[in-house]
Amino acid sequence: MAEQKTAYHHGDLPRALKSAALDLISEHGVTGFTLREAARRAGVTHAAPYRHFSDKSALLAALAEDGFSELRRRLEEAADQAGDDPLARFVSLAPAYVRFAVEQPSYFRVMYGFDAPDKMKYERLGEADDAAFAVLVEGVRMAQEKAAFIHGDTQRIAILAWLMVHGLAHAHIDGALTRRGIDADNIDEALAQGSELMMRGFLAGSG
Amino acid sequence: MAEQKTAYHHGDLPRALKSAALDLISEHGVTGFTLREAARRAGVTHAAPYRHFSDKSALLAALAEDGFSELRRRLEEAADQAGDDPLARFVSLAPAYVRFAVEQPSYFRVMYGFDAPDKMKYERLGEADDAAFAVLVEGVRMAQEKAAFIHGDTQRIAILAWLMVHGLAHAHIDGALTRRGIDADNIDEALAQGSELMMRGFLAGSG
């Protein structure tokens, strides 16, 4: 998985660097990722990355951007597979989100860590984030329009829905849940219970 | 705020280092915190910290531990000021939690960042975390016992309640909310709406 150094030299160095960075993050966390080590693994000198990324955080920003694109793809896929019912589509987003976090924790870390690249500074990154979030907003909008979903500011409601799911994914990744009895075996169950609680709040006027 | 170097030399170097570290984190993030710079600000040589902390992450762990103690203090204070009604006590925890995150973002970052010190490795840190979380669990337990609160696993329900509030605080600190129209001016309003939604889910059998 890291032995094909030969092709990179006139090949796709940006891709090779991002791939190495992702490996490093899963091995040692974002803090443990190093531009020089990534260059080494890509079979290239420590100064070479600067031909493709202006600095370390630019590489992380590119990585996070890829992550948001993938997240968006997964959310859209989940909604599409859920069919036409607006509530079913909305509810399907939660497990898709959590599954992404669990299967791609390294992406999740660069996307949402405290020291993640600044979404204001890296414009394309901010746009990728917005595009993924837009799937959720659209889910709320349709549910408000065609189902008994709570009224009010669509974006605000989408944020509140996102928070719990995001919190679950986040806390699971950094082990906060495992220490409290929620692990890979029952995270789906916890998520289902959480979704149910949330939906009870979101369904306007239902008992 | 950083000019009293003179007293430290035979004074309280651990405290001085933690204080400098906290300043550095608020200036440059956890990533930007450096043991050498903290030593410099404490008026001491770069090797001196090793007499008090085994390494960099041990200092961060001590800092996070302080943060959890302070959070616990605030949660207990909020509940006590809310009086005797179990629901009022429970509901009062949310704004107290968010206020801590907003007022002490540097503590929050060391406590809950992805690369935060390992709560398994640093035993006292894990205990401080548990002690803060226990306030929330106790709130749920009392609400279940003396009010129309949803039944089921107390700890599990406490986690779900925590997730949304934690997610709100977390997302606010790293700017994810500001980009979506929630800032210091209306975070209380968003929190209130979120709490209301949550409570609708938590209150068993109510319409």
Next chain:
DNA sequence: ACCTGAACACCGTTCAAGT
């Protein structure tokens, strides 16, 4: 256009030595 190699100013950590 893309990469190398030397250079600079930083780190974390260790260790002998000082008081």
Next chain:
DNA sequence: ACCTGAACACCGTTCAAGT
């Protein structure tokens, strides 16, 4: 018991130079 100073193996970033 606590701190210093030198040392080592690392970083991120820049820049002249090579192809």
